[in-house]
Amino acid sequence: MADLRARIKAIEEGSGAHELYSEHASRNEADALGVANPNRKHAACMETFQSESAPLQDGCLGSSRCANGQKLQNKQTKHADADCDQAQQAFAKIQRLLCIREHASTLLRKRLIANGFDEHVASEAVQRAIDCGLVCDERYADVLVRSRLSQGKGLRGIAFELEQADIDPCSVPAYQDALSNENGPDELTRALCLLDAKPPKAKRTREAAYRKLVQKGYASSVAASAARIFEERCRCDGLSAH
Incomplete structure (x- = not known):
């Protein structure tokens, strides 16, 4: 029309x-x-090409997706193998450290991270050691308190070490037992024993003794009393020598 x-x-x-x-x-x-006109002929050719190439494109796309999926799977496998190797190395490191002495779980985790292990790998390795009974914070705390007491260290210093390991000093029976005598003869006696074993070398004996005891973790009241007694002993020993 x-x-x-x-x-x-x-x-x-x-x-x-x-x-x-x-x-x-x-x-x-x-x-x-x-006979189609040029435009119609072009459109028909395009339709034919698209219909014929569609399966080929789908095949290529499928192959591409398959290849990408395989690469992703290989990458994930490599990561899993690397994590497994790290976990084994971290656990072996824990075993070597425990052969030397007891360690707290928190301190072990920090040490592994400082040595280059991933945080989650370090946490899993420490948890594995806990599950195996190799690591026990209660056992570590008890050993720490008793060893520090035998070394003449004060309760405040011991409490600080426990807190660094995320352990509440009041939850440790050995610490509680020693704490009940903090201002009594036992704590004072240990302070004096420390000064006798390693006397400070300074002209002002009392001040030097006080600083030494405070640095060792003794309460200021105990350090002052022990320093005073130690100074008096030194004076008496000096007089008796003359």
Whole structure:
């Protein structure tokens, strides 16, 4: 209908009627012979190409996805193997440290991280050691308190060490037993024994003795009393020597 109207208009205007009619006739003849126009031919070719190449594209896409999936799986496997190796190395490190002395779980974890192990690997290795009974914070605390007491260290210093290991000093029976005598003869006696075994070398004996005891973790009251007694002993020993 649009072509007919165009022809009519051309005829009425008296220009281009022959060319328009020839073009229309040629188009109808081509359609009748089954020959598509260039645009239609291009569209048909594109449809054919897309329909034929669709399976190929799907196959390529599937292959690409399969390859990517395989790469991801290989990468995950490598990471898992690396984590497994790290876990074994971390656990072996814990075993070596425990052959030397007891260790607290928190301090072991910090040490592993400081040695380059990942945080989650260090935590899992320490938990494995706890489950195996190799690491026990209660046992560590008891050994620590008794060894420090035998070394002449004060209770305040011992409490500080326990707190550094995330252990509450009041939860340790050995510490509680010693704490009940903190200001009594036992604590004072240990302070004096420490000064006798390793006397401070300074002109002001009392001040030097006081500083030494405080540095060893003794309470200020105990350190003051022990320093005073130690000074008196030194004075008496000096007088008796003359």
